[in-house]
Amino acid sequence: MSVEYENYLRMNKFPHYWCPGCGNGVVLKAFIQAVDELGWKNNDIGMVTGIGCSSRASGYVDFNTMHTIHGRALAVATGIKMSNPSKHVVVFAGDGDASAIGGNHLIHACRRNIDITLIIINNWIYGMTGGQYSPTTPTGTIATTMPYGNADPDFDLASLTIGAGATFVARSSVADPIILKNYIKKALTHKGFSVIDAFSNCHIQWGRKNKFGDPVKLVEHIKSVTVSAAKAKKMSPEELKNLFVTGVLYEDKDKKEYTESYFDMVKRAQSQTKGGR
Amino acid sequence: MxxxxxxxxxxxxxxxxxxxxxxxxxxxxxxxxxxxxxxxxxxxxxxxxxxxxxxxxxxxxxxxxxxxxxxxxxxxxxxxxxxxxxxxxxxxxxxxxxxxxxxxxxxxxxxxxxxxxxxxxxxxxxxxxxxxxxxxxxxxxxxxxxxxxxxxxxxxxxxxxxxxxxxxxxxxxxxxxxxxxxxxxxxLKIANRLRPTVKPEEYYPYDTRFGDIPPLADYFSGYRFHVTGLNHDKTGFPNIDPVLQESEEERLINKVLKRQEAISTYENYKLEDAQIVVVAYGSNASGAKEAVDAARESGIKVGLFRPITVWPFPSIPFQEVAASAKQIIVTEVNLGQIVYEIERIMLGGRAVTEIRNGNLIFDTRHPRSSAELSTVLQANGTPIRPNQILSQIKEVA
CATH class of the missing domain: 3.40.50.970 (Thiamin diphosphate (ThDP)-binding fold, Pyr/PP domains)
Structure with missing residues (x-):
């Protein structure tokens, strides 16, 4: 069944703002396909974004949308979700937005296990500001603020979010849009904090400096540095070095979701005749 | 009750x-x-x-x-x-x-x-x-x-x-x-934000058709709209048109300035015949009141002007008070903040009632003050004592 994209997009906001060949559109498309398959109503979906190329996504979708300030999307989304716990809240963020300036909010959204889906468009670079290195820029590669090769270790956002307490973490890339859509769908229906680490191509700001100025070449490169969980099982740690495993990397259906925990506490408070201690 | x-x-x-x-x-x-x-x-x-x-x-x-x-x-x-x-x-x-x-x-x-x-x-x-x-x-x-x-x-x-x-x-x-x-x-008077009554397809979050403060819909109420920290147009989407942005930036500020007579509350205490006006606010005003009472007992014509709203500052009421004063004493628990606003007003700086096409529109009802300005300031972690204010009142009396 084909998706009527016009039902989900603010068509008068096109053409979009992203560079030709950008992976952001692939991730947005996968997200809309997932929403369509789930049959969710536009009125019931909130999308919150921070600052960066990927954060412009909130302007294109016909939901309840907010484009906030750099790094704070998850904190704003937490407020929106807590005031409307029955509604669906989704955050789109870039790697820098989510894990650098927004790192503290990321850790604590994971810890609370609040029912929000975070889709990180991880293209290894600050694209909008002109190609500065982010926490996920591969070590050794070139960025405008690492002109001699990135000295920083890079961040594995799946490991980070699993460690911080997220209960659904999956990684895929724009090279596998159908798999990406399937993971996003699982993430959206997961009760708890879910994270999609979506590797994407910024051939303009990262690629051109690193001999991947062609989007097809860069998508091929993303393929070459990722390996599916099934294949990874058969590989040695030595072989897996410098590779990112894709797949549903973590799923926990038992940890209590935060709005439930909170409103259970509300029930406890309301059943007590005396004030809280 | x-x-x-x-x-x-x-x-x-x-x-x-x-x-x-x-x-x-x-x-x-x-x-x-x-x-x-x-x-x-x-x-x-x-x-x-x-x-x-x-x-x-x-x-x-x-x-x-x-x-x-x-x-x-x-x-x-x-x-x-x-x-x-x-x-x-x-x-x-x-x-x-x-x-x-x-x-x-x-x-x-x-x-x-x-x-x-x-x-x-x-x-x-x-x-x-x-x-x-x-x-x-x-x-x-x-x-x-x-x-x-x-x-x-x-x-x-x-x-x-x-x-x-x-x-x-x-x-x-x-x-x-x-x-x-x-x-x-x-x-108690309790106000609630204006919510839209138009059809969802006719709703814009920054639509000034109904006044300079547009109704705000709740998320998920059926009014789907976009909010951004970028400058925007009435629909809530980014916009960099200089003409629109000038009027929108001005509207943001004017919505407060145009209501400042209602918002900017203050207290006049024993000011009817006062030649000396003490300006104090917050907890510091209680000590200032005590000093004014003590000075009144020794026959000094002194009163207190207490802004309850500090921003926007109640400039017009203060100008009325300052016009007939000989001495103004500003006391605050810092090394000088509101005193700069007071000095500006005394020197003829008028209340801004509006910003219009890049021009500040001043209230011109009141003259500048010829009073002398002095201060009792302190930022050492302790409250300013009534005696400190009283000494200054006596000093300038």
Whole structure:
């Protein structure tokens, strides 16, 4: 069944703002396909974004949308979700937005296990500001603020979010849009904090400096540095070095979701005749 | 029916917020405002509301902004350093026009400064803290009882003007337990934001068809719209047209300025025949009153002008007072903040009633003051004592 994209997009906001060949559109498309398959109503979906190329996504979708300030999307989304716990809240963020300036909010959204889906468009670079290195820029590669090769270790956002307490973490890339859509769908229906680490191509700001100025070449490169969980099982740690495993990397259906925990506490408070201690 | 309770300023802020209809709080522990969070944590769950202790100050204001868009009356509370951290969020609430109340129990600074000690350190932070041109509303309760009434008023202004509003208490008021008399609940005026009545497809979040403060829909209420921290047009989408942005930037500020006669409250105390005018606000005004009373007993014609709203400053009422004064004494628990506003007004700086096409429109009703200006300032962590103010009154009498 084909998706009527016009039902989900603010068509008068096109053409979009992203560079030709950008992976952001692939991730947005996968997200809309997932929403369509789930049959969710536009009125019931909130999308919150921070600052960066990927954060412009909130302007294109016909939901309840907010484009906030750099790094704070998850904190704003937490407020929106807590005031409307029955509604669906989704955050789109870039790697820098989510894990650098927004790192503290990321850790604590994971810890609370609040029912929000975070889709990180991880293209290894600050694209909008002109190609500065982010926490996920591969070590050794070139960025405008690492002109001699990135000295920083890079961040594995799946490991980070699993460690911080997220209960659904999956990684895929724009090279596998159908798999990406399937993971996003699982993430959206997961009760708890879910994270999609979506590797994407910024051939303009990262690629051109690193001999991947062609989007097809860069998508091929993303393929070459990722390996599916099934294949990874058969590989040695030595072989897996410098590779990112894709797949549903973590799923926990038992940890209590935060709005439930909170409103259970509300029930406890309301059943007590005396004030809280 | 009036109610009498024993409480401190932080507890009265909590009572005021609850009675104003606040059902959503996000905060972070900090001295001397922590009891505001603790009080909300006790009360809100019982009322089915949301209390969140967030991971930091920035998250707290961001979360409160989200809650407000979700349809709740929301509040956050902090003190000096925490308020510094919140400034980016204040700007977002200003430009996106999201109602929000921010409690600042002021303490000594800069930096960690004097966390447990009184200061009135953030008068200018409340006015200019966030970057860019923006409106500012800041209320400054002068007593524990006013911590209650001014918090309610802050919610009313925030809701009616779609803007963040500060309540500036201080370490002294925050922790001063005293008997307070509160107005009866039936006397309270509670305002709620204007919500749209048009069809969803005709709704725009910054549509000035119905006035300069557009109705604000709740998220998920069927009115799907976009909000951004970027300058935007009536639809809420980014826009860089200079003509539109000039009028929108001006509208943001004008919506406060045009209502300043109603917002900018003040108290005139024994000013009828006063030749000496003491200007004091917040908890410092109680010591100033004592000094005025003592000076009156020795026959000195002195009175007190107390701004209750510090931003926008009640310039016109102050000009009326200053026009006939010979001496003006400004006292504040800092090394000079509101005194600069006072000096500006005395030198003929008029109240700005509006910004129109890049021009500041001044109120021209009142002449400049020929009074002498002196100060009693202190930022050492202790309150200014009535005797210090009395000596200055006698000095200039």
């Amino acid at each position: 009036k109610r009498a309770v024993v409480a401190n300023g932080n507890e009265m802020v909590v009572e005021g917020a609850i009675d104003a209809g606040c059902r959503f709080f996000a905060g972070y522990p900090i001295t001397p405002s922590s009891e505001v969070a603790e009080g909300m944590a006790r009360k809100l769950p019982k009322l089915g509301g949301v209390f969140l202790q967030m991971e930091d100050e920035i998250a707290s204001i961001a979360c409160a902004i989200g809650g407000s868009l979700g349809g709740e009356k929301t509040m956050t509370a902090s003190s000096g350093p925490g308020i510094s951290l919140k400034q980016e969020g204040v700007g977002l609430a200003c430009i996106a026009e999201i109602p929000l109340v921010i409690i600042n129990a002021m303490r000594g600074g800069p930096s960690t400064g004097l966390p447990t000690r009184i200061a009135q350190s953030d008068i200018m932070q409340a006015r200019w803290g966030t970057h860019g041109d923006h409106p500012a509303v800041a209320l400054c309760p002068g007593s524990v009882a006013e911590c209650y009434t001014e918090t309610i008023r802050a919610f009313n202004i925030a809701e009616e003007l779609r803007t963040p509003v500060y309540v500036l208490s201080d370490a002294f008021l925050a922790h001063l337990s005293t008997k307070v008399e509160l107005p009866g609940k039936e006397e």
